[in-house]
Amino acid sequence: MTGVRPSGQVTPNPSAPGTATTFDVFCGRQAVSATLFGVTLGLADLNLMHSTATTAPGEFVLTVTLPASIAPGHYHPGFDCSNGNIGAVSFTVDPIPHKAPETGDGTTATQTGTPLTSVGYGLIGLGALTGAGAIAWRRRVAQRG
């Protein structure tokens, strides 16, 4: 074990189910590898972290996709360094809606009766009135005759 206090951060924080999430830890300069414990996140038990061209000596990163089924809440996964240091990172998983939303009741897909219907009723009414007028007229003429 070295005197350096291991530390780490998670990006993004808060994260969300199904989101690519990066764990970035610092073990101390003497460390050559680090392992993230993933069981609490629904990942593999041991996840080897990596150093990259942009990481400092003793710094390791790992990007994982959080399971879609991970529960919302606060998580503190631990990590283990090759120099004997151990630590934990803290982050939050926000919820996301799980199912497709029901945003409509089908009114526009099912309701029938276009303006043609109203026009049709109007024409029927007009025809009835015209016919009634013509018949009344004929009767009046017949009575006079």
Place this chain on the structure above:
Amino acid sequence: MRFLRNWLIGLSLALIVAGALSSYGGKNQLRWNAPAAPPAWEARATAHGTVAVSTARPLARSVPRFIWIPAIRVWARIEARGLRPNGTAVLPSLNHPFVTTWFDRGPAPGQRGTAAIFGHVDSYKVGPAVFYKLGVLRPGDLVYITLDDQQVAIFRVYALAMYQKSAFPTAVVYRYTQWPTLRLITCGGLFDQRTHHYLSNVVAFAVYVGARR
């Protein structure tokens, strides 16, 4: 005179027949056009991971109040809502078909991450509802969100997709983005008369381009 009377009777019969045909034809037609669906190429583009990156500086969290989408003439109030116990987002009431809801357990519009706003496509009260024309949006159309702090976050649509509800890709739609993005979500596609539900969702993907006061 007799000719005129006979002519009137003939006219009345013609009007009645025309009216009967017209009302019968209208009665058996859909009252509204089906909600617009995105073109097929849009869905493919989104499925293949079309993304739009924003370089605009993200905003601090502020509750969204209004949404304005000039391309489809939408101006609507936004209500903040969370999740139901069954894990689905709380949606606007069908009694208020021109109100939208923002999923307040996730990022706010303009914050880093994906903000989601839901609206109905139709409602028995009015017919076409607030997001009836969502599928008409095209890449480049702008969406304006008025926030509680009086800033207006501006988003540009970059993709549209229609997903089967039975295979709704929650990870694709809601996943975190390192820059602010927005999802506008409603129903679409075929309507199942048996279950009284639409079989698909229409999703508009938009990226933050800046803010104004």
